[in-house]
Amino acid sequence: MLWKICQRLNYLDKLIKQKATGTPKELAQKLGITERAWYKFRDELVNDLHLPIDYCPYTRSYVYTEEGSFEIGFRKLSKQETANLNGGRTSSVIYFRNFFSLNF
Structure with a gap:
């Protein structure tokens, strides 16, 4: 289970850096989870881990709102x-x- 979470986080990081997440529904499909699970996961990343991500409607992708690295x-x-x-x-x-x- 931990391996799957790490893989999912690394893949998410890659998609965000490339501005290629797509809409929340598309991103959930790419991550192999439901859209509802994505929103819960996103809330944990933002609120618990303070990951600076936000959805940009112009690029139709989640983006980092600050410069940095995810490790x-x-x-x-x-x-x-x-x-x-x-x-x-x-x-x-x-x-x-x-x-x-x-x-x-």
Whole structure:
């Protein structure tokens, strides 16, 4: 399920950057969900994750309203980032951080 959500988010990001989402109904079809599910998903992206997207009737596409990048991934922390961690320490030599970041 998580894989499907990540794939859907990456595809959505690509469509938004290309200004190729189409209408809400067309976008829902592209994402393989209902239009109602799209509106719920969109509300979560905007309200919970603060994703700056809006629908543009002129381009008939959702667009980012601010410059930035949308990232989902996994990366290794640098030694400096590791040194700045608050909380407990681990004895593992390798430090990883899961992150879901929206850099806008």
